[in-house]
Amino acid sequence: MRLIFFLPLLLLCSCAHQTGNTQKLQSQVDSLSNKLAHSYKPGFGDFMLGIQVHHAKIWYAGNAQNWPLVQFELKEIKEALDGIKEFCTDRPEVSSLNMMDGPLDSLANSAKNKDLTSFKNNFIQLTNKCNSCHQITKHEFNVIKLPDSPPYSNQEFKVK
Numbered sequence: 001m002r003l004i005f006f007l008p009l010l011l012l013c014s015c016a017h018q019t020g021n022t023q024k025l026q027s028q029v030d031s032l033s034n035k036l037a038h039s040y041k042p043g044f045g046d047f048m049l050g051i052q053v054h055h056a057k058i059w060y061a062g063n064a065q066n067w068p069l070v071q072f073e074l075k076e077i078k079e080a081l082d083g084i085k086e087f088c089t090d091r092p093e094v095s096s097l098n099m100m101d102g103p104l105d106s107l108a109n110s111a112k113n114k115d116l117t118s119f120k121n122n123f124i125q126l127t128n129k130c131n132s133c134h135q136i137t138k139h140e141f142n143v144i145k146l147p148d149s150p151p152y153s154n155q156e157f158k159v160k
């Protein structure tokens with residue numbers, strides 16, 4: 001008799017407990033989604049600033065025939081391009097990024113073959129690609145050229 005009285009009450013309690021848990025989880029999910037939406041994500045321009053520095057360093061490293069440094073800086077550019085693909089998915093310009101693959105591979109070959117003449121030619125090809133993309137993506141006012149002076153005074157480009 002008593003059991004018949006308590007059983008529905010017990011079920012009701014456990015149901016209410018479940019609902020409480022779901023609400024708690026939902027509010028945790030909401031708070032995490034909110035945090036994620038407002039967390040810092042590097043923008044296209046942030047990656048480009050990095051690429052600009054690596055571009056200049058490649059020029060000084062290559063002219064000093066510091067081939068390991070050229071390879072390292074090329075890898076950094078590739079990583080930045082991967083970063084754009086990962087973090088800037090809302091930017092239509094992402095679809096033009098693969099135009100960099102050819103010139104980057106050619107430069108890597110010049111470094112591998114320690115070939116200064118082909119390095120210089122391929123560097124000009126790479127720079128032209130930077131500008132073609134800026135043109136097709138309506139950022140033609142960002143004009144990239146061969147650097148006149150090293151990007152930083154505190155880095156040695158010559159081989160030790």
Ligand code: HEC
Nearest residue numbers: 044045048049051052055093096097130133137139142144
């Ligand atoms: C896929 C197309 C594409 C390629 C390839 C590309 N860029 Fe860009 N670049 C852009 C876009 C788009 C912007 C504008 C980014 C923004 O909205 O902030 C930009 C901006 C820049 C800026 C301005 C950044 C600033 O805040 O002052 C520099 C510098 C730059 N790019 C350098 C380069 C260099 C150097 C290369 C080649 C090694 C290169 N870019 C290749 C698309 C490209």
